[in-house]
Amino acid sequence: MPRKRAAGYDNQRETIIEQAAALFARNGFAGTSMNEVALACGLSKASLYHYYTDKHQLLMTICEGHIDRLCALVDEVAQQDLPPEPRLRLLIQRFVEEYRDAQNEHRVLTEDVRFLAPEDQESILAGERKVVRAVADAMCAVRPELDRSRMAKPLAMLLFGMINWMFMWLKPDGELTHERMAVVVSDLLFGGIGAVGLDGVPRKKR
Known part of the structure; x- marks a missing residue:
């Protein structure tokens, strides 16, 4: 008969992951x-090994959890069946919000996935490809000719380049918020620097 888990087992696992992500980051x-x-x-080291067999399992759990949340985000936005531009703007908003709340996990994913075994790296990369493909598809919905020119994926990667490293310079208690910067990123994407609303509200199209 399987041994029942002690009360608080899952909470302890989450605490371990949070602390490990902070240390790795x-x-x-x-x-x-x-x-x-x-x-x-x-915890004692022996108690820690009761939850995770080694450091690589911790790393895989951190990366996998972060990617799973990003994939779930993509699915949730898709289910709303929005018009093209609001759909892409919402994707950007949700990505920025997710990175705000998971800065350690995001940094670990971008910097430490290379330490995983090849098959585990491929599993993580498959999730990343799903996320990039969703953004590329959203861009093609806004501008269909991107698909024919094969520019959708490069543009999606440029978009992630804007938001992936925001945690390096955007201060949590600073004047600029993640919500504000999500709007700025969308404005830059849709209209270039001239489209950025200086009061945090997207500029109206002329």
């Missing part, structure tokens, strides 16, 4: 030990 995967993760969680 700050010190790098290679620069973090399981001892440090255990100490940050208030």
